[in-house]
Amino acid sequence: xxxxPLKFRPIFKQxxxxxxxxxxxxxxxxxxxxxxxxxxxxxxxxxxxxxxxxPLAGKDLDFLCKHFGPQLLxxxxxxxxxxxxxxxxxxxxxxxxxxxxxxxxxxxxxxxxNCLGKTEMWYVLQADPGARLLSGFQESTAKEEYPSLVQSGxxxxxxxxxxxxxxxxxxxxxxxxxxxxxxxVVAEVQQTSDVTYxxxxxxxxxxxxxxxxxxxxxxxxxxxxxxITEARNRYIARLNQAVPAIQCPFFTVNVLELQxxxxxxxxxxxxxxxxxxxxxxxxxxxxxYTLPLQTGETVLVPAQCADCILSAEQAKLLEVYI
Numbered sequence: 001x002x003x004x005p006l007k008f009r010p011i012f013k014q015x016x017x018x019x020x021x022x023x024x025x026x027x028x029x030x031x032x033x034x035x036x037x038x039x040x041x042x043x044x045x046x047x048x049x050x051x052x053x054x055p056l057a058g059k060d061l062d063f064l065c066k067h068f069g070p071q072l073l074x075x076x077x078x079x080x081x082x083x084x085x086x087x088x089x090x091x092x093x094x095x096x097x098x099x100x101x102x103x104x105x106x107x108x109x110x111x112x113x114n115c116l117g118k119t120e121m122w123y124v125l126q127a128d129p130g131a132r133l134l135s136g137f138q139e140s141t142a143k144e145e146y147p148s149l150v151q152s153g154x155x156x157x158x159x160x161x162x163x164x165x166x167x168x169x170x171x172x173x174x175x176x177x178x179x180x181x182x183x184x185v186v187a188e189v190q191q192t193s194d195v196t197y198x199x200x201x202x203x204x205x206x207x208x209x210x211x212x213x214x215x216x217x218x219x220x221x222x223x224x225x226x227x228i229t230e231a232r233n234r235y236i237a238r239l240n241q242a243v244p245a246i247q248c249p250f251f252t253v254n255v256l257e258l259q260x261x262x263x264x265x266x267x268x269x270x271x272x273x274x275x276x277x278x279x280x281x282x283x284x285x286x287x288x289y290t291l292p293l294q295t296g297e298t299v300l301v302p303a304q305c306a307d308c309i310l311s312a313e314q315a316k317l318l319e320v321y322i
Contacts, residue, residue, distance in 0.1 A: 001055065002287060002288070002304070002305070003068060003071055003072060003287065003302035003304050003305055004054055004286075004287045004288070004289040004302070004305065005284055005286060005287070005289055005291045005299050005300065005301050005302075005305075006051050006053065006054070006056065006064075006299065006300045006302070007051070007052050007053045007291070007297065007298070007299055007300075008040065008041055008049040008050060008051055008052060008061070008298070008300070009049065009050050009051075009052050010028060010030075010031075010038040010039065010040055011038070011039035011042060011047050011049065012028070012030070012031050012032060012035050012037070012038055012039075013035065013036055013037040013038075013039065014032055014033070014034050014035055014036065015034065015035075015036030015037065016034070016096070016204065016206060016207070016212075017036055017094055017095060017096040017097065017098055017182075018034040018035045018036025018037070018093055018094075018095060019034065019035075019036075019093045019094075019095025019096075020033065020034075020035070020093070020095075021093040021095070021126070021185050022035050022038050022091055022093045022185070022296070023035065025125075025126060025185060025295070025296070026038070026091055026125075026185070026295060026296025027294060027295060027296045027297075028091075028296060034095075035093065036092065036093060036094070036095075037090050037091070037092050037093075038090065038091045038296075039088065039089070039090050040089040040090060040091065040276070040298035041061070041085075041087070041088070041089040041274060041298055041300060042061070042088050042089070042192070043061050043062060043065070043084065043085035043086075043088070043192050044088060044192060044193070044194050047194075048060045048061050048062050049061045051064065053291070054289070061085055062085075065083045065084065065085050066083050068302070068304075069083050070303065071302060071303065071304040072272060072302045072303060072304070073085070073271070073272055073303060074269065074270040074271040074272055074303030074306075074322070075270040075303070076269070076270035076271055076322065077270070077271050077272065077303070077322050080322070084192070085192060086116070086191065086192055086250070086322065087189060087190065087191060087192060087250075087251060087274070087320070087322075088189075088190050088191065088192050088193070088194075089187075089188070089189055089274060089276060089298055089320070090187070090188040090190070091125070091185065091186070091187055091188075091276075091296060092180060092184075092185065092186045092187075092188055093184075093185050094180045094181065094182055094183065094184045094185075094186070095182060095183075096182045097179065097180075097181050097182050097202065098179050098180045098181075099179065099198045099199070099200065099201040099202075099204075099212070100134065100155065100156065100159070100177060100178075100179045100198075100199045100200040100201070101177070101178065101179065101196050101197060101198050101199055101219075102175065102176065102177045102178070102196075102197050102199060102219050102222050102223050103117060103118035103119075103120070103172075103174050103175075103193070103195060103196060103197070103222065104117050104118070104174060104175075104195060104197070104221075104222040105117040105119075105173075105174035105175055105222070106174070108221060108222055109174075109193060109195055112195075112218075113195050115192075115193050115195060116191045116192055116193045117174040117191060117193060117195070118174055118190055118191050118193040118195055118196070119172065119173050119174045119190065119191055119248065119250050120172045120188055120189065120190030120191070121169065121170065121171050121172060121188070121189050121190070121233075121245075121246045121251070121253055122169065122170045122172065122180070122186045122187070122188055123167075123168075123169050123186065123187040123188075123189075123245070123253070123255075123276075123278065123318055124164050124165065124166055124167060124168040124169075124184060124185075124186055125166060125185040125186060125187055125278055125279075126166055126184070126185040127164050127165050127166055127168075127183060127184050127185075128182075128183030128184070129183075130163065130183070131163070131164060131181055131182065131183035131184045132161050132162055132163045132164060132181045133161075133162050133164055133170060133178070133179070133180055133181055133184070133231075134156070134159045134160065134161055134162075134177070134178055134179040134181065135159070135160050135162065135170055135172065135176060135177075135178045135228065135231035136159065136160050136176050136177065136178070136226070136227075136228030136231050137158055137159060137160070137177070137225060137226065137227050137228060138158065138159060138160040138161075138227065138228065138229075139158055139227060140227055141158050141225055141227075142225070143220070143223075143225055146220060146223070146225075147216065147220075150199060150200055150214075150216050153200060153202075155177075155199065155200055156200070159177060159178075159179075160228055160231050162231060162232055164184070164232075167237070167255075168232060169232070169233040169235065169245045169246065169253075169255075170231055170232055170233060171231075171233050171246050171248065173224070173248070174222070175222055175223060175224035176224055176228070176231075177199065177223060187276050187278060187318060189246075189251055189253055189276075189318070189320055191250055196215075197215035197218050197219035197222055198212065198213065198214050198215050198219075199214065199215070199216060199219050200214070201214065233245055233246060235255060237255055237257045238257065239257050239258075239259055240256075240257070240258060240259060240260065240262045241256075241257075242254040242255075242256055242264065242319055243255045243256075243257075245318075250322070251320055251321070251322055252320065252321055252322070253318055253319070253320050254318070254319040254320075255316070255317075255318060255319075256310070256316065256317040256318075256319055257316055258280075258282055258310055258311070258312045258314070258315045258316065258317060259312065259313065259314050259315075260311065260312075261309060261310070261311045262309070262310045262311070263308070263309055263310075264306075264307075264308045264309075264310060264319070265306070265307045265308075266306040266307070266308075266321060267303070267306050267307055269303075269306065269321050269322075270303060271303055271306070271321040271322040272300060272301065272302055272303050272306070272321065272322075273300075273301040273303075273306045273308075273319060273320065273321045274298060274299070274300050274301070274318075274319075274320040274321070275293065275298070275299050275301065275310075275317050275318065275319055275320075276297075276298045276317065276318040276320070277293040277294060277295050277296065277297045277298070277315065277316075277317055278295070278316040278317060278318055279295055279315060279316035280294075280295060280312055280313070280314050280315030280316060281293065281294045281295070281312060281313075281315060282294075282310055282311065282312035282315040282317060283310070283311045283312065284299060284301070284308055284309075284310055285308065285309040285310075285311075286301060286305045286306070286307060286308040286309070287302075287304070287305030293315075293317075306321075
């Protein structure tokens with residue numbers, strides 16, 4: 001059969017730091033109270049997304065990747081990752097500070113967890129006044145100092161702290177310590193992995209009344225202690241142009257400011273394409289199908305039909321491919 005643009009049922013994650021903005025701002029009407037994450041497109045074991053539109057509704061992403069292979073994923077992607085979907089897409093609502101954490105790179109993740117590492121990026125959708133992100137060491141820190149810095153909580157003061165606004169972009173390679181602060185709604189693109197080492201959590205208690213588990217020792221081998229002078233990725237949005245915000249071996253993320261019509265032919269990339277609607281309403285036409293997109297929606301365009309017309313009175317989209 002000919003493939004077509006696919007939407008998937010969101011997978012909601014309740015967290016102790018989650019809020020209600022995914023429901024109020026991103027139209028996630030079924031999200032329960034204190035939802036911290038909406039997994040939009042996932043192949044993580046136990047959390048595999050299920051298609052919700054068209055003839056393939058009810059089929060999960062694993063089935064689609066294995067059944068359609070390069071038609072869905074693209075020849076280039078299949079050559080790198082086989083028939084496994086390599087990325088995870090999320091919307092995050094941080095009503096409270098997230099823990100300070102780090103993710104392992106591929107080699108360490110495979111050795112310890114038999115999975116991919118976790119390089120990721122953030123696109124800020126909404127920021128309360130004064131909201132901030134932590135990313136990377138802002139001053140020289142020796143590996144030997146790390147245990148005492150964690151124990152005292154002083155590690156917070158060693159990290160770069162960035163006050164942010166809507167539209168800001170941050171790249172978080174595996175190994176970089178980071179944290180999302182309270183008052184932020186963020187779109188996240190990452191490798192298909194759910195491995196997180198929690199380093200510091202403000203002595204916060206979980207539902208069982210005990211302080212949440214830390215992974216202080218495990219994190220030590222994963223951390224990159226390099227000093228980062230600027231963690232924010234700069235770009236200049238241009239109307240009806242795909243402006244690169246992140247380009248790395250794992251994914252490319254473009255920002256599209258859309259007004260009117262825009263033709264995007266990405267078949268030469270030999271990759272699937274994902275659009276996340278960050279603002280406004282848009283319409284996507286490809287493969288003989290027309291699909292509406294509103295703020296907070298995500299659509300997977302198969303490699304086979306990655307030749308699209310996007311249209312909107314005014315909208316902002318993230319365009320992601322490998």
